């Protein structure tokens with residue numbers, strides 16, 4: 001079980017937790033639950049299910065301060081020093097970064113399928129604000145025009161959520177395919193990670209270690225084109241916006257381009273808060289939290 | 295193993311001592327000085343029970359509301375909480391935690407000491423009858439049990455009330471040797487409290503089982519014979535001046551007080567032997583049921599040692 005930050009090592013945690021639930025009460029995003037009867041001696045103790053909601057290591061760590069027994073160790077004062085668990089790429093086969101697939105496009109496609117089936121509960125608000133965040137000036141303008149918005153403040157964007165028709169999503173999908181960011185593989189886990197001052201996940205270019213999901217079918221033209229981009233990417237280095245340089249004309253084929261494929265490598269600065277597992281857009285989280293072995 | 299229930303014994307004794315005098319009025323023998331029952335017409339039958347239930351429900355609702363409506367007055371549950379920011383900890387849970395984890399956390403000590411002081415003022419086992427949600431459920435169950443008994447559908451059984459102390463010691467030893475707060479796993483009090491605050495848990499099945507046992511087999515069995523939570527408060531109660539006072543002049547020896555009491559033996563030194571003015575046992579929960587039932591008004595809440603000074 002993933003415990004709130006500062007939790008003592010499991011045996012000592014079980015010995016000291018008085019099962020009062022105060023850590024649960026003070027948690028702003030309400031991600032802490034109390035264990036049920038099936039957990040034996042752990043009944044009534046707090047845990048976090050990262051896929052349902054990771055700990056955002058909120059300022060001041062109120063859960064730690066609330067804990068009367070020291071089960072959540074008061075020695076911990078900053079979120080970045082927590083050691084809750086460790087993220088691992090549990091399902092590399094589905095990881096969008098490894099497959100060079102852009103997360104916005106992937107999520108919009110899923111949203112569309114959900115809409116068609118009348119299912120799905122993905123947060124449209126979050127999807128929209130993620131899109132808005134990544135637009136450049138020109139794209140920003142056409143996005144605002146489409147939805148007749150005056151600005152792209154989070155309130156106005158999330159106001160759209162829930163009212164999107166199937167056609168709106170189709171529009172968004174086509175629009176997203178033309179954007180600059182469309183060629184960049186998923187970086188959601190890093191983007192949403194609450195640890196900001198250290199890079200918890202490095203995206204490393206590697207020779208593919210897996211069976212390819214897509215086979216190269218590109219002609220020579222494409223090949224040269226890719227080479228060019230490859231160099232360009234080297235110049236730009238890693239980081240946001242390194243998709244720059246990919247022609248929009250070809251954007252929809254970029255997922256076939258192995259140059260977009262990066263391997264997320266979790267660094268030791270990861271605290272295991274679980275936000276990445278919560279936010280990973282693949283149907284089963286590709287990145288998951290495992291217990292941290294000292 | 296089973297002892298004759300204290301209460302049944304005293305009831306029988308009361309019946310044995312019953313005489314009907316010439317005018318047809320029942321009289322009883324005992325240390326009380328009244329020859330017959332002289333009800334005070336102004337006596338309110340359920341006064342203390344009503345006040346007590348209101349307070350008990352108030353605090354349990356306050357726990358719920360502090361979280362649900364985020365009013366943050368009484369946060370946590372009955373094992374540990376903060377009242378306006380001040381830590382409060384159940385002493386039995388606290389000792390288990392200290393023994394099992396061998397950590398002495400400042401807040402834990404502060405919370406336990408605060409509870410200790412509060413209940414010295416309020417009367418020790420007042421926790422049981424004025425705060426504990428199980429007590430309230432058990433009181434309702436007791437009514438059913440008495441009803442069934444009257445109809446001769448169930449019979450009474452009793453256990454040795456020393457089990458409570460045995461359990462207290464046993465679970466502390468278990469905490470020490472296993473490194474788990476074993477009793478907290480099955481503690482019905484905190485299970486109910488957590489369910490009130492955080493939503494129902496399956497542990498409530500165990501609580502219901504206890505209640506059914508009390509209703510069908512042995513009146514108020516958990517609180518009387520087993521619950522170790524109340525034992526800490528009982529020890530605190532030994533020091534608490536708030537006690538039930540017995541007024542010999544008004545007592546007509548009817549023993550109805552012992553009929554309604556959770557722990558009838560605590561009244562023995564007064565109403566059976568006449569040797570004590572105050573109910574000195576820490577086991578008395580200061581519930582006031584005896585005061586309510588006694589329309590001779592021989593019983594009242596009073597502050598031992600202090601009432602003379604004030």
Ligand code: SF4
Nearest residue numbers: 027055056057058063
């Ligand atoms: S640090 Fe995490 S678990 Fe603790 S209160 Fe904040 S979000 Fe909740």
Ligand code: SF4
Nearest residue numbers: 017018020021023067
């Ligand atoms: S606040 Fe501490 S003692 Fe209470 S449930 Fe949470 S971890 Fe356990």
Ligand code: SF4
Nearest residue numbers: 095096097186189280
């Ligand atoms: S969020 Fe999930 S899919 Fe995206 S890069 Fe991270 S692990 Fe891969």
Ligand code: SF4
Nearest residue numbers: 193270272273274276
């Ligand atoms: S990598 Fe994931 S688990 Fe680790 S700190 Fe970041 S969001 Fe939390």
Ligand code: SF4
Nearest residue numbers: 555578579581582584
């Ligand atoms: S002696 Fe009276 S106040 Fe004390 S527990 Fe018995 S009935 Fe309640």
